Amino acid sequence: MEIMRVLGDLVCTQRIPGLQSASLRLLENNKGVRLVATDPVGVPPGKWVFTNVGSAARLAMPDVTVMTDLTICGIIDDWDA
Amino acid sequence: MEIMRVLGDLVCTQRIPGLQSASLRLLENNKGVRLVATDPVGVPPGKWVFTNVGSAARLAMPDVTVMTDLTICGIIDDWDA
Amino acid sequence: MEIMRVLGDLVCTQRIPGLQSASLRLLENNKGVRLVATDPVGVPPGKWVFTNVGSAARLAMPDVTVMTDLTICGIIDDWDA
Amino acid sequence: MEIMRVLGDLVCTQRIPGLQSASLRLLENNKGVRLVATDPVGVPPGKWVFTNVGSAARLAMPDVTVMTDLTICGIIDDWDA
Amino acid sequence: MEIMRVLGDLVCTQRIPGLQSASLRLLENNKGVRLVATDPVGVPPGKWVFTNVGSAARLAMPDVTVMTDLTICGIIDDWDA
Numbered sequence: 214m215e216i217m218r219v220l221g222d223l224v225c226t227q228r229i230p231g232l233q234s235a236s237l238r239l240l241e242n243n244k245g246v247r248l249v250a251t252d253p254v255g256v257p258p259g260k261w262v263f264t265n266v267g268s269a270a271r272l273a274m275p276d277v278t279v280m281t282d283l284t285i286c287g288i289i290d291d292w293d294a
Numbered sequence: 295m296e297i298m299r300v301l302g303d304l305v306c307t308q309r310i311p312g313l314q315s316a317s318l319r320l321l322e323n324n325k326g327v328r329l330v331a332t333d334p335v336g337v338p339p340g341k342w343v344f345t346n347v348g349s350a351a352r353l354a355m356p357d358v359t360v361m362t363d364l365t366i367c368g369i370i371d372d373w374d375a
Numbered sequence: 376m377e378i379m380r381v382l383g384d385l386v387c388t389q390r391i392p393g394l395q396s397a398s399l400r401l402l403e404n405n406k407g408v409r410l411v412a413t414d415p416v417g418v419p420p421g422k423w424v425f426t427n428v429g430s431a432a433r434l435a436m437p438d439v440t441v442m443t444d445l446t447i448c449g450i451i452d453d454w455d456a
Numbered sequence: 457m458e459i460m461r462v463l464g465d466l467v468c469t470q471r472i473p474g475l476q477s478a479s480l481r482l483l484e485n486n487k488g489v490r491l492v493a494t495d496p497v498g499v500p501p502g503k504w505v506f507t508n509v510g511s512a513a514r515l516a517m518p519d520v521t522v523m524t525d526l527t528i529c530g531i532i533d534d535w536d537a
Numbered sequence: 538m539e540i541m542r543v544l545g546d547l548v549c550t551q552r553i554p555g556l557q558s559a560s561l562r563l564l565e566n567n568k569g570v571r572l573v574a575t576d577p578v579g580v581p582p583g584k585w586v587f588t589n590v591g592s593a594a595r596l597a598m599p600d601v602t603v604m605t606d607l608t609i610c611g612i613i614d615d616w617d618a
Binding site for chain 2: 376377378405415416425427428429430431432434435446448449450451452453
């Protein structure tokens with residue numbers, strides 16, 4: 214599971230039906246690259262999280278039919294980047 | 295889900311039957327690398343999108359039997375690269 | 376789908392039974408790294424192609440039991456590297 | 457399977473139910489990037505291990521319903537980084 | 538399929554049951570990174586091989602229940618790195 218930081222919400226009015234109404238967050242990985250993830254935890258901006266990719270990202274969602282490939286799995290309590 | 299920019303359509307007359315008649319777009323990722331994606335959304339060139347890879351790319355297509363590994367999942371409304 | 380260039384055939388007398396008699400091509404990706412792919416299209420050396428990875432690579436083969444993780448999916452007609 | 461070094465335990469009070477009560481370790485890969493893995497072996501800090509990613513990470517757990525994408529698979533006895 | 542060089546055997550007395558008694562080899566990829574792979578071919582050190590990752594790595598093993606994510610698929614006869 215990769216460690217990333219939550220930047221905020223993603224504004225996106227046009228998306229595939231498979232994403233349903235899942236919350237999308239904008240994350241930044243260790244290389245400074247910004248990515249989009251589904252968030253079943255409800256994480257505020259600024260927090261460090263760890264994420265699942267691939268099929269594990271779907272299985273980590275409460276509804277496994279949400280078509281994501283990156284999902285937030287937990288908040289890291291104490292982290293020094 | 296990775297964030298990429300749509301460059302335009304891909305011209306390709308010879309392809310495997312598994313891709314069927316899916317629209318193929320040429321994208322550019324954050325490293326400037328160009329990739330080919332299926333596009334169920336219908337995105338005009340210049341737009342920023344986020345994409346699914348792997349099995350999620352197939353499940354994101356209206357027809358899940360299209361043999362892709364990269365699919366556009368939504369358009370980002372407001373994005374400053 | 377990644378964009379790569381076909382360098383030629385791969386000479387390989389010893390391989391796992393799961394690859395059967397599939398044609399193997401030597402490709403070069405955008406970083407100059409050489410990779411081995413199965414080729415259901417029949418691509419001559421020098422051509423630019425796009426490829427599927429992972430389970431999509433197997434599903435892109437006429438026979439999905441061929442144990443590959445990289446398959447050529449189409450030839451790009453017009454491409455300026 | 458990638459080779460990584462175990463840094464220690466991950467402190468994480470808030471996580472998805474799918475991770476259950478699996479032990480989470482903080483690892484460092486060959487690029488100095490820190491990652492989070494499930495640990496069915498019980499590895500002390502400082503040890504070099506090799507890891508599975510993707511669906512293999514779940515299948516490597518005693519309970520395959522634990523929603524991980526990175527699992528420690530073994531300890532390397534003798535390793536010079 | 539990635540091209541790598543076999544460095545030798547991996548000494549590992551403690552590993553998950555899912556790896557069974559599979560032979561583990563130490564490989565080096567094109568970036569000089571060392572990885573661990575299962576070897577159904579029986580490759581001597583120094584040889585260049587190509588490998589499958591992900592689910593294809595498991596399917597490439599004679600016994601598909603071996604929990605690997607990297608498997609040697611063939612020896613390249615003639616290779617100039």
